[in-house]
Amino acid sequence: MYVYDDFDHAFVADRNREFADQVQRRLNGEITEDQFKPLRLMNGLYLQLHAYMLRVAVPYGVLSSRQMRRFAHIARTYDRDFGHFTTRQNIQFNWIKLADTPKILEELAEVEMHALQTSGNCIRNTTTDQFAGAAKDEVADPRPFAEIIRQWSSNHPEFTFLPRKFKIAITGAFKDRAAIRVHDIGLHLKPTGFDVHVGGGMGRTPYLAPLIKTGLQPENLLSYLEACLRVYNRYGRRDNIYKARIKILVSALGAEEYSRQVEEEWARLDTTKVDAPLAVVDHFKSFFPDPAFKGGFDAEALDRAKTADAAFARWVRNNTHAHKRDDHVSVTISLKPVGLPPGDASSAQMDVMADAAEAYGYGELRVSHEQNIILPHVAKGDLYALYRDLDGSNLSTANVGKITDMIACPGLDYCSLANARSIPLAQDISQRFEDAQLTDTIGDLQIKISGCINACGHHHVGHIGILGVDKQGIEFYQILLGGRADENAALGVITGKGLPAEAVPAAIERVVRLYLDLRTSETERFIDTVTRLGRETFAEALHEPA
């Protein structure tokens, strides 16, 4: 993974010193809250419903075991012993004291982490495929480019005060696991160069990003991004926060006209002052070598373990992903145990995951936008030992990609923007579908829950999306059907009136039962059946009386 150089260390240390001074001046009353608020937000510190929340960047979701241990330490020492992994592949600590923040940032800097640009109208953490550098279907590793984008966008003087926040996602695999078409810019790295999608997003007005360029050469990536951002920075709407994202501009201009303006801007740019030459790209690639893979494994021993332990066999089936080496897999550690908040991990669990990464995963972990933790490289011969280590800490739930592997934002339990609670609903749904056999019979099904229209829970692209709304102080939940964030991305459509929370799990069960009745075979996934038969077929089941 990327290693800080002297410049990086000095840059982060300077920012931390600056923020420590700002915190002290705020505590002393030398600056007002109005003056302080934008400064703390630039350093990832929000004031939420119950307390301050610190959002720490996990660059493109890549973590070392040492960094995971530091999260555990922060959770234990400064928070209430847990952290929440987010759909931006970051981590949030929900109970942080303002006065402790400088010390926390100092301790994060020791392990080459920070909270910069996790808030504000700037370029946020670039997200990517959680299996980057490991997946069998990968064409090229997106991590070096994500790091190049991170360095280019950090404190970029021109793009620190954009009309609105800006999110970039990048994938280098055939299958899109980074949800690129619902990002401000989605980059798809192919053998011929980058496909560039611009103007996607969720929130109040969801759009799938249209393709505006193909074959962009890697050495021209930054100048082209700069041109995209410049057009947005110039013409994006600053008069209306609800219309300020780039998706609104691209929609208003049309993809063709936006693309033309970007090309015009790109032609005017002195690209030599912006672009990372191939030698620099190669330098960044050198930070992401393969680990020294253990060779070979005893396939018969693995089969024997699976035969002897059905729960292990199920975990292998559901929680492992094909690796570029046949003797390895990528393992997803589900943070969705039945009945508990999606994406949360205790400090003890973080330590267990760090231990597991060191023992079986070459010291590397990832955070997925589905709010799970990944060990990208695990030798097949180590799987059973890994499983047993995780099993003792409630980290062996075998539900990845299944109905109980839900995305849920913190919702009204923590977030000051939310209209309704997300976590208790996710807990209720997971309890309704806790039967492992039923879950496996249902197969792949993604439920995504947001507690407000800002869509941090990605409800627009859930196979079943759930949006919490407030009607005169009572929580209701609108159900969307047919969304997906993969390479066939589609936006879900709202089906009828909102339901009260207590009616939602039963409504989902009706839809799922109908799907099981209507699917043509066990291999036809829920989203395929919905696509084949139309959402209306299932909408009726959602809203029929229990």
Added chain:
Amino acid sequence: MKLLTANRLSDGVVLWYAKDRWVEDAALAAQIDDAEAETLQKTWAARETEVVAPYLIPLTADGQPVQREHVREFVRANGPTAGQTAFDTSRSFHRAEIFE
């Protein structure tokens, strides 16, 4: 009648105004006449080294937050309703949840 609430500057903890002081237990919050509440809110808005973002919660005749604020204020007063180590405010004060 209204309640006055804010967050403490140093640690962000939710506070409730109880006659002449701030307390952490929402059950001890004072129900304040509208006019006095407005004055208090303005007074504390200026005392920024102690509390942040003070605001008023309108109450119904039976002392509940008005309907449109009910869920939010219930969660704020009692702590998260979910979370593996979430702070259970009501339990820590040895009382039932309020705003039920």
